[in-house]
Amino acid sequence: MEPLRRILLIEDDAAVVQAIRLALRGVAEVEAFVDPAALSTSLSLESFDAALLDMNFRPDQRNGSAGLDVIDRLRSIDPALAIVMLTVFGGVAIAVEALKRGASDFLLKPWRNDRLVEAVRIATALTARQRAGAAMSLEAIERHAIMRALARAEGNISHAAAALGLTRPALYRRIEKHGL
Structure with a gap:
């Protein structure tokens, strides 16, 4: 049971x-x-x-x-x-x-x-x-963190990048990598 x-x-x-x-x-x-x-x-x-x-x-x-x-x-x-x-x-x-x-x-x-x-x-x-942690690989954690940052920043790439401690170009690369 x-x-x-x-x-x-x-x-x-x-x-x-x-x-x-x-x-x-x-x-x-x-x-x-x-x-x-x-x-x-x-x-x-x-x-x-x-x-x-x-x-x-x-x-x-x-x-x-x-x-x-x-x-x-x-x-x-x-x-x-x-x-x-x-x-x-x-x-x-x-x-x-x-x-x-x-x-x-x-x-x-x-x-x-x-x-x-x-x-x-x-x-x-x-x-x-x-x-x-079985479903959360490092890739999945990164993807989830980017999605949350983008949602909190209401799609503003500059604000999301700042919240993640990334540059805008670095965030753009990760967004492309994860298909977001």
């Missing part, structure tokens, strides 16, 4: 939280937060095996920007934590942006429970591999 996984869930809809807890019963223990602002800066993400993250936290939000911001926050705290995005308002563009920012998967609500369970299993395995 597989050990019980620990999942961080950030979701504002109580009914969705309950449905996820029921779907993952026996597979994972779910710790839910209604608002990403409620996440304490002292919360240890290393105690979680994966995260499930809503894209919008208010009924009037539909563009996913709040969820994308939370991805950035979670990735800056624990780059190894696999994040599965959840949303009703899905689209290719928002899914691609979520994946670029570091989400490992994207599920539309309503989901199929077997698909949710499988996404959680894959995400927890990915987190474990990344934390063990």
Whole structure:
């Protein structure tokens, strides 16, 4: 029998939280937060095996920007934590942006429970591999660092290069090398 996984869930809809807890019963223990602002800066993400993250936290939000911001926050705290995005308002563009920012998967609500369970299993395995270093070669670490620096600098090469301690030409070479 597989050990019980620990999942961080950030979701504002109580009914969705309950449905996820029921779907993952026996597979994972779910710790839910209604608002990403409620996440304490002292919360240890290393105690979680994966995260499930809503894209919008208010009924009037539909563009996913709040969820994308939370991805950035979670990735800056624990780059190894696999994040599965959840949303009703899905689209290719928002899914691609979520994946670029570091989400490992994207599920539309309503989901199929077997698909949710499988996404959680894959995400927890990915987190474990990344934390063990098996998935993070030196090349992967460099690529990830460049992607994070570019995201934080909002695509500004000069700022990203400065944050990485590189010259602009050196950063351009690495971007080309990694196909970014």
